[in-house]
Amino acid sequence: MSEPAIYTRGLSRRFGELVAVDQLDLAIPVGTIYGFLGPNGSGKSTCIRMLTGLLLPSAGEIAVLGLKIPGQAEALRRRVGYMTQKFSLYDDLSVRENLVFVGQIYGLGAKAVRDRIRELLGIYQLEALAGRYAGTLSGGQKQRLALAAATLHRPDLLFLDEPTSAVDPENRREFWEKLFDLCEGGTSILVSTHYMDEAERCHGLAILENGVKRADGSPEQLMTDMGVSVLEVAAPGLRELKTRLLALDGIRSAAQLGLRLRVLVAAQVADPVGYLRQYLPELLTGAEINRVRPNLEDVFVSCTGGRERP
Numbered sequence: 001m002s003e004p005a006i007y008t009r010g011l012s013r014r015f016g017e018l019v020a021v022d023q024l025d026l027a028i029p030v031g032t033i034y035g036f037l038g039p040n041g042s043g044k045s046t047c048i049r050m051l052t053g054l055l056l057p058s059a060g061e062i063a064v065l066g067l068k069i070p071g072q073a074e075a076l077r078r079r080v081g082y083m084t085q086k087f088s089l090y091d092d093l094s095v096r097e098n099l100v101f102v103g104q105i106y107g108l109g110a111k112a113v114r115d116r117i118r119e120l121l122g123i124y125q126l127e128a129l130a131g132r133y134a135g136t137l138s139g140g141q142k143q144r145l146a147l148a149a150a151t152l153h154r155p156d157l158l159f160l161d162e163p164t165s166a167v168d169p170e171n172r173r174e175f176w177e178k179l180f181d182l183c184e185g186g187t188s189i190l191v192s193t194h195y196m197d198e199a200e201r202c203h204g205l206a207i208l209e210n211g212v213k214r215a216d217g218s219p220e221q222l223m224t225d226m227g228v229s230v231l232e233v234a235a236p237g238l239r240e241l242k243t244r245l246l247a248l249d250g251i252r253s254a255a256q257l258g259l260r261l262r263v264l265v266a267a268q269v270a271d272p273v274g275y276l277r278q279y280l281p282e283l284l285t286g287a288e289i290n291r292v293r294p295n296l297e298d299v300f301v302s303c304t305g306g307r308e309r310p
């Protein structure tokens, strides 16, 4: 097997008493889009900052593109791109000036920068906006500019920290098309998110909670291996039903979706539909109960105990 794009063993970071990242092991293959899925404060940004060499770990090993971090962070700098949650743009520079500035940071020659910027303005539909101050752009336009800036020097590996938090669903969809284009062109990508639909697009992902990796694998694998059965229940009196279900030992969670309850039942319960009918017969007379395919949100709830929901 070829060397992973990102490798960590026992990676940890403390801030005083708080353990923000706890004993994290990763082996992320080259050429894939890998996701960190977790709620606010689960340690996604702290981890990305350590992987880029910007923050020192408290313990553990890191190798990124075969380079030991933090020791070889300087050599890594030119081979990675990093797009932060806030996009890190200069509001009072134009779109073009922002890109020229990034090109200068990477020490690219004037002609190389000019040619690359022309190409990027085309790829990210920014031509008509080239003279506009970045501060006047919409959320989606800023996001495209930030991605252009992060990829200007053609990095082998791209870190994206919650890149779509500030944009609407259509822009998110287009953004993901660009990520797949980049991936197909050979760029490995690590993206953090608290959106389930986004995590579902990744080739592989880690579910993080309070700095701990609760599960990892491909979305399909996580859904298949999930240790619960998923039921959807349509019945009258859903609020009471939900409270009564949550009091049963075999129920992991119950969440209302419109006129139905989505219920996660522990895998040890051999006949989940029969279990519900046996314990709550009076509430479930005439109810429709169907076993359904798990989705990534179910995986998330079952492996984090549903305590904190993104």
Ligand SMILES: Nc1ncnc2c1ncn2[C@@H]1O[C@H](COP(=O)(O)OP(=O)(O)OP(=O)(O)O)[C@@H](O)[C@H]1O
Residues within 6 Å of the ligand: 015, 018, 020, 038, 039, 040, 041, 042, 043, 044, 045, 046, 047, 162
């Ligand atoms: N410099 C710091 N000093 C003290 N605590 C910090 C620092 N940076 C992060 N933390 C804490 O570490 C924990 C993890 O934060 P982190 O930003 O990595 O989470 P996250 O999953 O990226 O969340 P978000 O989506 O809100 O960015 C949080 O409790 C946060 O308050």
